[in-house]
Amino acid sequence: xxxxxxFDEILGKYHSDPYEYVDxxxxxxxxxxxxxxxxxxxxxxxxxxxHIPGTPLFEITRERxxxxxxxxxxxxxxxxxxxxxxxxxxxxxxxxVIRHPLxxxxxxxxxxxxxxxxxxxxxxxxxxxxxxxxxxxxxxGARAVSVxxxxxxxxxxxxxxxxxxxxxxxxxxxxxxxxxxxxxVDQGAPLIGVCPSDRLPLIQKIIxxxxxxxxxxxxxxx
Amino acid sequence: MNNLAPLTPExxxxxxxxxxxxxxxxxxxxxxxxxxxxxxxxxxxxxxxPSLDRAMDKARQHIASQEEKKLSVAxxxxxxxxxxHLSKGRFSRSWHAPLGGLWxxxxxxxxxxxxxxxxxxxxPGIACCEVLRQEGGSTASIRWVNDVLLHGKKQAGFxxxxxxxxxxxxxYHLLGFxxxxxxxxxxxxxQDSAVSFSQFLGHSVDISAFALSFLAxxxxxxxxxxxxxxxxxARNGGGVYDEEHLxxxxxxxxxxTVGKRVVFGYDVLQHPQYEAVVGAIANDGALILxxxxxxxxxxxxxxxxxx
Numbered sequence: 001x002x003x004x005x006x007f008d009e010i011l012g013k014y015h016s017d018p019y020e021y022v023d024x025x026x027x028x029x030x031x032x033x034x035x036x037x038x039x040x041x042x043x044x045x046x047x048x049x050x051h052i053p054g055t056p057l058f059e060i061t062r063e064r065x066x067x068x069x070x071x072x073x074x075x076x077x078x079x080x081x082x083x084x085x086x087x088x089x090x091x092x093x094x095x096x097v098i099r100h101p102l103x104x105x106x107x108x109x110x111x112x113x114x115x116x117x118x119x120x121x122x123x124x125x126x127x128x129x130x131x132x133x134x135x136x137x138x139x140x141g142a143r144a145v146s147v148x149x150x151x152x153x154x155x156x157x158x159x160x161x162x163x164x165x166x167x168x169x170x171x172x173x174x175x176x177x178x179x180x181x182x183x184x185v186d187q188g189a190p191l192i193g194v195c196p197s198d199r200l201p202l203i204q205k206i207i208x209x210x211x212x213x214x215x216x217x218x219x220x221x222x
Numbered sequence: 223m224n225n226l227a228p229l230t231p232e233x234x235x236x237x238x239x240x241x242x243x244x245x246x247x248x249x250x251x252x253x254x255x256x257x258x259x260x261x262x263x264x265x266x267x268x269x270x271x272p273s274l275d276r277a278m279d280k281a282r283q284h285i286a287s288q289e290e291k292k293l294s295v296a297x298x299x300x301x302x303x304x305x306x307h308l309s310k311g312r313f314s315r316s317w318h319a320p321l322g323g324l325w326x327x328x329x330x331x332x333x334x335x336x337x338x339x340x341x342x343x344x345x346p347g348i349a350c351c352e353v354l355r356q357e358g359g360s361t362a363s364i365r366w367v368n369d370v371l372l373h374g375k376k377q378a379g380f381x382x383x384x385x386x387x388x389x390x391x392x393x394y395h396l397l398g399f400x401x402x403x404x405x406x407x408x409x410x411x412x413q414d415s416a417v418s419f420s421q422f423l424g425h426s427v428d429i430s431a432f433a434l435s436f437l438a439x440x441x442x443x444x445x446x447x448x449x450x451x452x453x454x455x456a457r458n459g460g461g462v463y464d465e466e467h468l469x470x471x472x473x474x475x476x477x478x479t480v481g482k483r484v485v486f487g488y489d490v491l492q493h494p495q496y497e498a499v500v501g502a503i504a505n506d507g508a509l510i511l512x513x514x515x516x517x518x519x520x521x522x523x524x525x526x527x528x529x
Contacts, residue, residue, distance in 0.1 A: 027462070028462045028464065047517065048496070049495060049496055049513075049519055050519065051511075051513050051517045051518065051519035052515075052517050053517065053518075091462065123336065124522060125522060125523055126488060126522070126523040126524070156384075157488075157523045158340060158522055158523050159340060159341075159343045159344075159367050159507050159508075159522060159523060160312070160343045160367040160368060160380070160381060160382065160523075160525070161339075161340075161342060161343050161382040161383075161384070161395070162312075162381070162382070162383050162384065163383075163384030164384050164385070164386065166386065181488070182487075182488035182489075182493070182495070182524070184521075184522060184523070
């Protein structure tokens with residue numbers, strides 16, 4: 001990570017296009033039937049327990065077993081591979097893109113994910129800090145907790161099987177925590193963002209700058 | 223001290239050959255010899271102690287000390303103790319483990335593919351429930367994921383903890399088990415929720431005979447997990463495993479969870495989250511819950527209590 005960050009370039013990018021483009025792919029092989037069109041507005045999963053499904057996007061059928069796939073993020077379907085309607089697709093084939101409007105907080109997180117070491121979830125499961133890390137966080141706060149490769153930092157809990165997760169990124173302090181205890185995290189989704197302690201001021205500078213710039217911009221647009 | 227002396231690998235092999243294998247051959251249409259060969263490492267080494275603090279800790283120490291001596295750990299090693307002094311359940315809940323119960327830990331090297339590893343927690347509940355039903359506990363049932371209940375009270379509990387060995391960095395699953403057999407008195411806070419098998423039957427249980435049967439069934443179920451893994455690899459060799467595993471099918475036969483109204487929570491006693499009705503069990507073992515507003519949610523981790 002470079003100490004020099006071109007704030008104007010980063011901020012300019014998000015000002016001109018304040019969206020995240022989420023690829024929606026086939027989870028497994030099967031025949032596709034789309035339930036949205038290009039330009040459709042879709043709603044994300046919601047509810048106190050994330051139990052209200054998002055807008056149905058498509059149905060994938062394999063061996064007479066139809067599965068309705070719903071949106072997990074809100075936005076607009078910006079492109080759709082309509083030529084795949086009724087066709088058999090392979091697992092991982094891109095079906096559509098959802099353009100998700102980013103909020104200020106999400107933009108800060110997006111930028112931070114570019115400059116932090118992001119440690120991903122190894123499996124879809126629930127995650128918790130290990131007892132030692134949790135007690136250090138409670139005493140001093142996450143940003144005072146240093147982690148290094150090989151440290152047991154998180155416990156992955158899946159069907160009453162608790163597995164320690166060992167950190168394998170660069171040494172640093174826990175800057176961002178992306179999971180909530182007791183809430184399922186998808187495989188590959190970020191768990192924590194870590195940065196070397198000497199670069200914390202730089203990260204803080206990014207946050208302050210984005211907040212100030214965004215607030216200023218919002219005032220202008222009112 | 224419980225009489226755990228008859229529990230040797232040789233006795234287990236003999237029990238499997240003479241009793242469990244013929245029983246399975248009669249009941250299942252599978253190649254039972256092959257299934258048992260897959261699970262044969264379970265109980266290949268059995269270490270019996272008069273008492274321990276925690277069997278899981280002893281398993282960790284055993285793995286570490288073997289590696290420090292530049293020895294490998296026998297996959298399927300069993301640690302058994304007549305009583306445990308510092309036993310605990312999940313979330314540091316108390317687990318009373320005096321003389322009279324079956325307490326221990328099975329060391330399993332992580333040789334499972336991810337989709338099959340996910341079903342591992344179902345196994346001890348199936349094995350225990352099968353023995354109970356066979357030995358007079360016909361109403362024994364499994365509450366998701368692997369609590370074994372007799373008349374609504376918990377007779378056995380299991381937990382699986384991952385462990386990375388300190389020298390070679392090998393990953394293990396430590397399958398801890400606690401089965402209330404002849405231990406008939408429980409601390410006040412457990413009296414309403416726990417039961418022993420002898421309380422249920424009204425007479426005492428032969429612990430070593432029960433243990434041999436339980437271990438033989440663990441062998442079968444772990445063998446079945448690997449047997450299906452091999453069959454799937456031969457059929458497919460990749461992609462997503464989204465079939466109803468034979469283990470899951472057996473679990474469903476033994477469980478009374480589907481259809482029950484439950485309260486769900488990750489730590490349901492301390493932090494109950496919501497009430498719902500269990501609609502189904504997904505092929506990966508997840509709980510599918512129907513909410514009162516008509517929506518559903520899928521939970522891969524957490525616990526339930528029946529309402």
